[in-house]
Every structure is written in C-alpha cells, then in structure tokens.
Amino acid sequence: MSRSDIERLGDVLAALDRCLTFRTHLDADDVVLADMALDAILRNLAVAGEAAKALSQEMRAEFAATSWHSIAGLRNIVIHEYFRIDTAIIVDVVDNHAAPLADAIRRRLTAITEVAGDE
Numbered sequence: 535m536s537r538s539d540i541e542r543l544g545d546v547l548a549a550l551d552r553c554l555t556f557r558t559h560l561d562a563d564d565v566v567l568a569d570m571a572l573d574a575i576l577r578n579l580a581v582a583g584e585a586a587k588a589l590s591q592e593m594r595a596e597f598a599a600t601s602w603h604s605i606a607g608l609r610n611i612v613i614h615e616y617f618r619i620d621t622a623i624i625v626d627v628v629d630n631h632a633a634p635l636a637d638a639i640r641r642r643l644t645a646i647t648e649v650a651g652d653e
Contacts, residue, residue: 537585539593540646543639545585549578550636557628572621575628576612583609597638 537545552574559571586594586605594602608627611618 537588539590540643542585542589543593543643546582547636547639547643549582549585550632552578553628553632554636560625572624575624576619579627580609580612596642600635
C-alpha cells in the first residue's frame with residue numbers, strides 16, 4: 535500500500551518532532567536515559583529519511599531549501615553504516631535543522647488543509 539505525499543510529509547514531521555522531544559534527554563546525567571534518547575533519535579531520523587525518499591519530485595521541489603538527498607543519505611548511514619554514526623553530527627542535525635524543516639512542513643500541511651477545506 536502506497537502512502538501519499540501528504541502522509542509522507544506527516545511522517546517526516548512526526549519523526550522530526552519526536553527527535554526534538556528526545557533531544558533534551560541526550561544531555562541527561564543518567565547514561566542509560568541518554569543512550570535511549572540517542573537510539574530514539576536515530577530511529578526517527580531513519581523514519582524521516584525513508585519517508586523523504588518516497589516523496590515525489592514535485593513535493594520535494596516545494597521545499598527548495600531542503601536537501602532531501604542529505605536526509606535520505608543520513609538514513610542510509612543510520613541503517614546501513616551505523617559504525618559511521620557521529621553523535622556530534624546527529625546533535626547538530628537535530629539542533630540546527632530539525633526544527634526549521636518541521637516548521638516548513640507544518641506550514642505546508644496547514645496550507646494544504648486550508649485549501650482542501652475551501653473546496
């Protein structure tokens with residue numbers, strides 16, 4: 535069963551929101567909690583990358599500033615080249631890129647919903 539671009543964008547958004555939620559626990563004094571947070575972030579980055587890979591070219595083009603290739607590439611590292619994971623890079627991605635992309639997706643989904651409501 536194939537998912538629509540709207541559903542895939544929702545998947546990316548949900549995964550990014552979870553990454554942002556779990557980010558606060560990466561700095562926990564409790565090492566187990568910090569490790570669990572990192573594992574949760576990695577899984578959600580993989581989900582975001584998988585959903586991003588499935589977006590149509592037309593939908594990707596609506597987010598011209600977004601490097602969908604990089605998002606998919608990070609997914610490939612997390613899944614297939616896990617030994618190359620650099621926690622500092624993961625933290626940078628979440629701290630500096632997750633929220634702006636989540637906000638852009640949220641705005642686009644809101645606009646789509648508003649247009650659908652007008653029809």
